[in-house]
Amino acid sequence: MSRDVTSQSDISKSKYHDESGAFKRAASSFRDSIEKGGKFEPEKDRYHLYVSYACPWATRALIVRKLKGLEDLIPVTVVSPRMGGEGWPFLSADNFPGAQDDPLYKSQHIKDLYLRCSPDYSGRFTVPVLWDKKHETIVNNESSEIIRIFNTAFNHLIDPEKAKVDIYPENLRKEIDELNEWVYPDINNGVYRSGFAIKPEAYEAAVKQLFNSLDRLEKILEGKEYIIGDKLTEADVRTWVTAIRFDPVYVGHFKCNIRDIRSGYPNINRWMKKLYWTNPAFKDSTDFDHIKTHYYWSHPQINPTRIVPVGPVPLVQDL
Numbered sequence: 001m002s003r004d005v006t007s008q009s010d011i012s013k014s015k016y017h018d019e020s021g022a023f024k025r026a027a028s029s030f031r032d033s034i035e036k037g038g039k040f041e042p043e044k045d046r047y048h049l050y051v052s053y054a055c056p057w058a059t060r061a062l063i064v065r066k067l068k069g070l071e072d073l074i075p076v077t078v079v080s081p082r083m084g085g086e087g088w089p090f091l092s093a094d095n096f097p098g099a100q101d102d103p104l105y106k107s108q109h110i111k112d113l114y115l116r117c118s119p120d121y122s123g124r125f126t127v128p129v130l131w132d133k134k135h136e137t138i139v140n141n142e143s144s145e146i147i148r149i150f151n152t153a154f155n156h157l158i159d160p161e162k163a164k165v166d167i168y169p170e171n172l173r174k175e176i177d178e179l180n181e182w183v184y185p186d187i188n189n190g191v192y193r194s195g196f197a198i199k200p201e202a203y204e205a206a207v208k209q210l211f212n213s214l215d216r217l218e219k220i221l222e223g224k225e226y227i228i229g230d231k232l233t234e235a236d237v238r239t240w241v242t243a244i245r246f247d248p249v250y251v252g253h254f255k256c257n258i259r260d261i262r263s264g265y266p267n268i269n270r271w272m273k274k275l276y277w278t279n280p281a282f283k284d285s286t287d288f289d290h291i292k293t294h295y296y297w298s299h300p301q302i303n304p305t306r307i308v309p310v311g312p313v314p315l316v317q318d319l
């Protein structure tokens, strides 16, 4: 009989809280890189990316895959946004528009991939998953590392114009790293720490920290097109995936309602809209049906009716 992994797959049974009621995100487990001469060589037709359009972390990987023109090199499979008791389902387990079947193993759920390569795996079954078809294992399931891999590892195999795209350039690394240091805990994960808190004090601390950091970001974006320097970097990608979900989901579902982006943060809104409407890597990686359905459906501990709100209208304002 197979091992009971319900406590790892069912988010409503998550034990990821400390005694103060604060949400603690577990660290990712698969942390390999793709490099010449390494266990995972950069090659065509070897790697596969599993994502959910709902997930901000997976969307980082989707955006960078497209910015770097890696679509032919690294095919992608999209799961259903309705993450239930067994985690993320493929189309065969949950027929949702836009969901797909696992082309490699006909898995029913993302957890099947984790257990296929690591039967004793005791962590959460998260997306994104970067899979190696040769060794039949997960190379990496940490989006911040997957986007760095995509940024450089395949440069010799892609269109030279795309190879020149560098979202983590040497001269801006220090600034990018410093920004990541607060944007990740306060904003990217801050919305989750607000929404998943199970005590009022933990929620209030998280939501105040979140809005303080949004205020800080708003000032940084004053008169600027990109967050760091005058070019698109991973700082924009990493921050944008949270900003685009903010008004449609986090304001309501995660109680991040001190302000919304469209009326409270004109600079963030301008930056966010511009990337959405003018750069296909951003718009094409965004599916609001999957985003809204995922959050409002998948956390019955927060929204037991699973009703998905109609608004906001529009989901993203015009330029």
Ligand SMILES: N[C@@H](CCC(=O)N[C@@H](CS)C(=O)NCC(=O)O)C(=O)O
Residues within 6 Å of the ligand: 008, 009, 010, 011, 027, 028, 054, 055, 056, 057, 058, 087, 124, 125, 126, 127, 128, 141, 142, 143, 144
């Ligand atoms: N650190 C990971 C986090 C990924 C993550 O937490 N993904 C969420 C979806 S937004 C997930 O798959 N959660 C499933 C679960 O926790 O059971 C990354 O950035 O790649």
